[in-house]
Amino acid sequence: MKRYQDTMDSLHFTPEQKARMVDQLMEASASPVRRPHTFRRVAVAGVAAALALSVGVAGATGVLSDVGESFSALFGVSAAQTEIIDQIGYPIGASATSNGVTITADAIVGDTYSYAIVYSIRRDDGQPLVSQEVLESGDNALPLTFDSHDVTPGNPLAVLLGGGGGGYSRFYDADPNDNAIQFMEVWTFSSPIRPGKVTATFQGLYEASEDYLDKELLAEGPWKLEFHMAFEDSSVSLPAGQDFTLNGMDATLDAVTLSPLSIMVEYTVHQEVPQAERENGLEDGGNDPYAPFRDLPIVITYTDGTTLEIDSGNTHIGSGSGRAKCSIGLVFDTIRPLDEVASVTVGDVVIPVSQ
Missing domain, CATH: 2.60.40.1630 (bacillus anthracis domain)
Structure with missing residues (x-):
């Protein structure tokens, strides 16, 4: 619970x-x-x-x-x-x-x-x-x-x-x-x-x-x-497992799933959201104890040199046992084929996308 x-x-x-x-x-x-x-x-x-x-x-x-x-x-x-x-x-x-x-x-x-x-x-x-x-x-x-x-x-x-x-x-x-x-x-x-x-x-x-x-x-x-809903799942899984730092906290990139429709980034922060801050945050709408855990820069770079910064995705955070399991997902406003994606950058981790 x-x-x-x-x-x-x-x-x-x-x-x-x-x-x-x-x-x-x-x-x-x-x-x-x-x-x-x-x-x-x-x-x-x-x-x-x-x-x-x-x-x-x-x-x-x-x-x-x-x-x-x-x-x-x-x-x-x-x-x-x-x-x-x-x-x-x-x-x-x-x-x-x-x-x-x-x-x-x-x-x-x-x-x-x-x-x-x-x-x-x-x-x-x-x-x-x-x-x-x-x-x-x-x-x-x-x-x-x-x-x-x-x-x-x-x-x-x-x-x-x-x-x-x-x-x-x-x-x-x-x-x-x-x-x-x-x-x-x-x-x-x-x-x-x-x-x-x-x-x-x-x-x-x-x-x-x-x-x-x-x-x-x-x-x-x-x-x-x-x-029954039916669709063609064109998602690909990008290489993961890299360690990085997020707002001074150690973190690990668990998975990056990319399709022409959306992106999902999953990562673990090796520190949990403090219980006191979580409880205070519920009572104070201006205090967001989860902000440091989801403030993760994500940038998609396309082969034509243009970029897309993911700064407004759906965020899910589960905290406990000394760590926070996090995910950020976003449905794109524009559909582009995967062969137009050159790389995905998560924090300071650059992941090339194979063509």
């Missing part, structure tokens, strides 16, 4: 997400739960959902060329990006209808630790789901929200115990010439994604005010989609 609580300490949630997470965990276990603490960039939408994700191989059907188009809003529309996504992504096609509104899981792209999935939402009578004013109000993100959205495994044994995850989601309009809008979610996990059928459930679709304090019901739902 102590290791699980230490893991929870290193995560960050919005107030709404905290409440949802606590409700889910209280239903699943009578054990007490600590308030989570901060990590950078990405808010976790609920550890219960994060731990419960499971991905299985299925005989997906459909036209693979549509997959790249589905993710153009996330990764761009260049021919090279679309070609890569078509190679590693798969269509899904599972749908659910409630009260005249249908949600369809269109496509997924993923790797060992991360995935992105696009859903389409449309009214069955052909009318627009939201007004033209709403469609034009969002800067690549429409002011919509679900009352709840969860992804859970069909097999309870597929739950990822002891891990965590983070991600983000947004609504957008991929094609102004149809009546559908899209909902996209991106997730990164600290443990490898494991096989198992999944069920995606949605409840209450709302149009929200700019500050999301006021909202108007568009469709009540619920919607329940059952499917």
Whole structure:
């Protein structure tokens, strides 16, 4: 239990997400739960959902060329990006209808630790789901929200115990010439994604005010989609085991996993986060006892000389027994093939990427 609580300490949630997470965990276990603490960039939408994700191989059907188009809003529309996504992504096609509104899981792209999935939402009578004013109000993100959205495994044994995850989601309009809008979610996990059928459930679709304090019901739902996620895992493992120094602490690089979609860096700091600082950090939102443990410079250098600095990834830290097990993961904004990567630098460790 102590290791699980230490893991929870290193995560960050919005107030709404905290409440949802606590409700889910209280239903699943009578054990007490600590308030989570901060990590950078990405808010976790609920550890219960994060731990419960499971991905299985299925005989997906459909036209693979549509997959790249589905993710153009996330990764761009260049021919090279679309070609890569078509190679590693798969269509899904599972749908659910409630009260005249249908949600369809269109496509997924993923790797060992991360995935992105696009859903389409449309009214069955052909009318627009939201007004033209709403469609034009969002800067690549429409002011919509679900009352709840969860992804859970069909097999309870597929739950990822002891891990965590983070991600983000947004609504957008991929094609102004149809009546559908899209909902996209991106997730990164600290443990490898494991096989198992999944069920995606949605409840209450709302149009929200700019500050999301006021909202108007568009469709009540619920919607329940059952499917197996399938994607081509193009991840490669880079040489690891090197020792380095992080903020004056001795550390070891455990693993670096790289794909066109994301990067995951796992390392051990040979010093644990002090218990007193952890407890104080929970009570003081301005104090982050985990910051020195995750302040790890990570830079990807491409063959054309450009670089990408990973300074805003999902961070997971489990501290105890005199050490801290850490991971930093990030889904890229742009898809690039691995043969364009020259090296990955972690701290002062430079790892060439074989071409």
